[in-house]
Amino acid sequence: MATDDDDDDDDDDNDDDDDTCLVGLFFTGIFSLDCTLLNVYQRRVIWQNLRLLSRMSNSFPTECLSESKAFELPLEILSDAQPLKRDIKEAFYEMAIQAFNIFIQDTFQSTWEEKHLRQLQIGLDEQLRYLEQCLEEEEEENEDMKEMEEEERKHSRDTVSQLSNLELRRYFNRIDKFLKDKKYSHCAWEIVRAELKRCFYFFYKFTALLSRK
Amino acid sequence: MSKAKWNTAHFSLVFGISYILHDFSNEYCTLKMTLQNFRSVLSWEVRNHSVVPTHYTLWYTIISKPQNMTLVKDCTNITRSFCDLTDVWGNVTDTYIPRVVGFRGGTQLVNCMGSFFLETDTMSLDPPEFEIVDFTDHINVKVKFQSVAPKILDGEELQFYLAHVIEEQSGGIVKKYKPEVNGNITENFNYVINKLIPNINYCVSVYFEPKDPEKINRSPLKCTLLQPGQESESSESATIGGIITLFLIVAVFISTIMILKRIGYICLRNDFPKVLDFYKLSAWVFPELPPLEKVATVEIIHVNRKKKVWDYSYDESDSDDETAPQVSAGGYTMHGLRPLGPTSTSSATLEDCSDQATEEPDLPEPEAVTEAAMAPGPSPWQSECTSGAHEVSGDLLQDALSEEGSSPTEDSGDRIIFNVDLNSVLVRVLDDEDDDNSEVTPMLSSLPEEAVMPEGPAETDSSLLVARGEGTQLPFPSPSAECLWPEDAPSDHSDTSESDVDIGDGYIMR
Numbered sequence: 001m002a003t004d005d006d007d008d009d010d011d012d013d014n015d016d017d018d019d020t021c022l023v024g025l026f027f028t029g030i031f032s033l034d035c036t037l038l039n040v041y042q043r044r045v046i047w048q049n050l051r052l053l054s055r056m057s058n059s060f061p062t063e064c065l066s067e068s069k070a071f072e073l074p075l076e077i078l079s080d081a082q083p084l085k086r087d088i089k090e091a092f093y094e095m096a097i098q099a100f101n102i103f104i105q106d107t108f109q110s111t112w113e114e115k116h117l118r119q120l121q122i123g124l125d126e127q128l129r130y131l132e133q134c135l136e137e138e139e140e141e142n143e144d145m146k147e148m149e150e151e152e153r154k155h156s157r158d159t160v161s162q163l164s165n166l167e168l169r170r171y172f173n174r175i176d177k178f179l180k181d182k183k184y185s186h187c188a189w190e191i192v193r194a195e196l197k198r199c200f201y202f203f204y205k206f207t208a209l210l211s212r213k
Numbered sequence: 214m215s216k217a218k219w220n221t222a223h224f225s226l227v228f229g230i231s232y233i234l235h236d237f238s239n240e241y242c243t244l245k246m247t248l249q250n251f252r253s254v255l256s257w258e259v260r261n262h263s264v265v266p267t268h269y270t271l272w273y274t275i276i277s278k279p280q281n282m283t284l285v286k287d288c289t290n291i292t293r294s295f296c297d298l299t300d301v302w303g304n305v306t307d308t309y310i311p312r313v314v315g316f317r318g319g320t321q322l323v324n325c326m327g328s329f330f331l332e333t334d335t336m337s338l339d340p341p342e343f344e345i346v347d348f349t350d351h352i353n354v355k356v357k358f359q360s361v362a363p364k365i366l367d368g369e370e371l372q373f374y375l376a377h378v379i380e381e382q383s384g385g386i387v388k389k390y391k392p393e394v395n396g397n398i399t400e401n402f403n404y405v406i407n408k409l410i411p412n413i414n415y416c417v418s419v420y421f422e423p424k425d426p427e428k429i430n431r432s433p434l435k436c437t438l439l440q441p442g443q444e445s446e447s448s449e450s451a452t453i454g455g456i457i458t459l460f461l462i463v464a465v466f467i468s469t470i471m472i473l474k475r476i477g478y479i480c481l482r483n484d485f486p487k488v489l490d491f492y493k494l495s496a497w498v499f500p501e502l503p504p505l506e507k508v509a510t511v512e513i514i515h516v517n518r519k520k521k522v523w524d525y526s527y528d529e530s531d532s533d534d535e536t537a538p539q540v541s542a543g544g545y546t547m548h549g550l551r552p553l554g555p556t557s558t559s560s561a562t563l564e565d566c567s568d569q570a571t572e573e574p575d576l577p578e579p580e581a582v583t584e585a586a587m588a589p590g591p592s593p594w595q596s597e598c599t600s601g602a603h604e605v606s607g608d609l610l611q612d613a614l615s616e617e618g619s620s621p622t623e624d625s626g627d628r629i630i631f632n633v634d635l636n637s638v639l640v641r642v643l644d645d646e647d648d649d650n651s652e653v654t655p656m657l658s659s660l661p662e663e664a665v666m667p668e669g670p671a672e673t674d675s676s677l678l679v680a681r682g683e684g685t686q687l688p689f690p691s692p693s694a695e696c697l698w699p700e701d702a703p704s705d706h707s708d709t710s711e712s713d714v715d716i717g718d719g720y721i722m723r
Binding site: 050051053054059060062065068069070071191194195197198201202 | 274276277278279305306307308310326327328329330332333334
């Protein structure tokens with residue numbers, strides 16, 4: 001996003017950095033070690049991101065309706081058939097990192113609430129760190145298992161996981177391409193914003209399904 | 214290829230028109246999405262009140278799928294300014310774009326569009342209806358719901374729950390209560406807010422608390438001032454009301470019976486069967502105790518009389534006038550007792566017995582008289598009198614006292630028992646105060662000669678025949694004893710002045 005007053009931006013960045021540190025410490029302090037609360041955290045942070053996306057702008061500009069596009073969110077990865085918890089973590093991680101890559105770009109509309117955008121970026125970053133830590137812990141636990149069973153199980157698991165992650169990546173690639181093709185126009189961002197709200201809500205429901213198990 | 218180009222051009226043309234239409238956007242009306250009784254309702258309000266359409270038509274589309282506007286059939290050409298989209302907008306993950314067009318006649322006046330992502334852009338639940346019942350120290354809140362199965366609300370996804378807000382007007386303190394709702398949140402339930410202080414105004418508000426705190430839609434406050442002792446007063450008033458109601462019912466019933474009886478519609482019997490004789494039944498169940506008899510000391514005033522020697526003259530003047538009742542100066546009537554013979558109910562008198570007694574050379578001592586009186590028939594000469602004594606009471610005294618309402622006499626063996634109505638006879642209770650004011654005194658004083666008493670100090674103690682002292686009960690002396698008692702008394706007035714009456718259990722009164 002182009003800025004004219006660098007000094008003001010620097011001040012804002014400093015303030016935002018302070019807020020980022022505080023928020024980061026807050027989340028890290030609570031959820032850094034306990035991966036058993038991962039689902040709870042995921043549910044909460046995804047809902048917060050959803051609210052932030054809604055507040056970032058006013059109602060969808062109806063003039064952009066003509067440029068809408070079907071991005072085809074892969075709903076099959078969110079089905080209840082996922083047997084392993086690691087696959088769910090990986091799907092969450094893939095979604096979070098892809099969304100983070102989209103919102104970390106400095107091509108946002110000036111009409112958006114910047115405060116909300118910053119908070120969204122912080123939330124996504126913390127979500128990624130939490131998931132990375134829990135995935136590493138789970139990786140270490142798997143090293144204690146028997147090699148033969150681990151190899152077979154790992155192979156089957158990775159296949160499913162890879163397919164799911166691949167579909168997610170393709171989905172976010174379509175979004176990214178759309179932005180680029182529309183040259184990060186206002187309507188393109190609005191359409192992407194509406195689409196990511198839909199994506200976040202699906203993952204939010206996915207965590208609800210997981211909590212029943 | 215040409216076909217594809219044609220489609221593209223057509224597509225653009227359509228959207229071009231739509232774009233033009235979109236210029237109307239939201240400048241003319243305000244769209245609002247709410248949950249009313251868990252129903253998704255889209256409402257709109259025209260901003261420019263100078264241009265008010267008469268009819269509205271609703272279309273919609275979604276962002277995720279480029280498509281033409283879809284007409285809502287139930288909201289086509291309607292006059293109301295809202296539309297229930299519960300069955301139309303079922304996918305809460307999509308962003309819906311509604312379009313409301315207002316007409317007046319055939320002229321389009323307004324064209325409003327908006328966007329709603331149902332999870333975050335709506336869900337301003339209308340608060341449920343509720344009632345409050347205030348007591349002294351607590352308030353009962355009754356929350357009502359309409360039995361509608363929410364399609365949008367999913368207890369686990371949306372996590373709506375109730376929150377009561379109580380505001381104390383005096384302190385401005387707001388306390389929030391979140392009752393746990395078991396089961397569906399659409400069921401009616403009661404919640405009691407305890408530990409409240411009387412004489413303080415409390416206001417209650419009920420609303421759904423969504424995940425987004427900014428979406429809270431509070432209900433209007435309902436306030437009440439807790440009255441001290443209100444709960445007891447309410448119960449007392451209820452009791453009083455119940456009593457009054459019962460009284461009115463009974464009064465109406467009784468008055469109805471009385472009216473019917475008076476007009477002759479019903480006839481109430483006075484002679485009830487024996488089984489319904491509750492008076493007797495009650496008397497049988499609860500027998501009346503005999504009235505307490507006041508036992509008092511009675512003084513016998515002895516009147517000495519000269520022994521009149523019979524001069525062997527049959528003077529009729531000495532007739533049986535003794536038995537005639539004599540009226541005293543005080544207006545009292547005196548009656549005497551005369552023993553009767555076995556065949557005669559009236560001939561036998563105490564005079565005879567007394568005559569018989571006078572033939573005896575020696576009169577028994579008063580104590581002996583007492584013994585004789587006590588013992589049944591100890592002396593031969595007593596037999597006749599004794600037998601007659603059974604009947605003495607039957608006539609003389611009965612005649613004399615019947616007017617006074619004395620109860621019939623009854624004999625028990627060798628004694629005569631009289632039941633005397635104390636109200637009809639004169640009784641003087643030995644008391645220091647009564648010595649001068651005794652009613653008996655005038656009577657006795659007027660008839661001093663007629664009082665028959667055995668002479669002698671010992672004989673004065675013939676009061677043994679009278680109930681002397683509390684509790685002393687002597688059987689009515691046998692006629693022989695009676696006869697013995699006035700030993701020196703002439704026959705004509707042996708007992709006229711005396712009406713020794715046995716009252717029930719042997720009291721003798723004068």
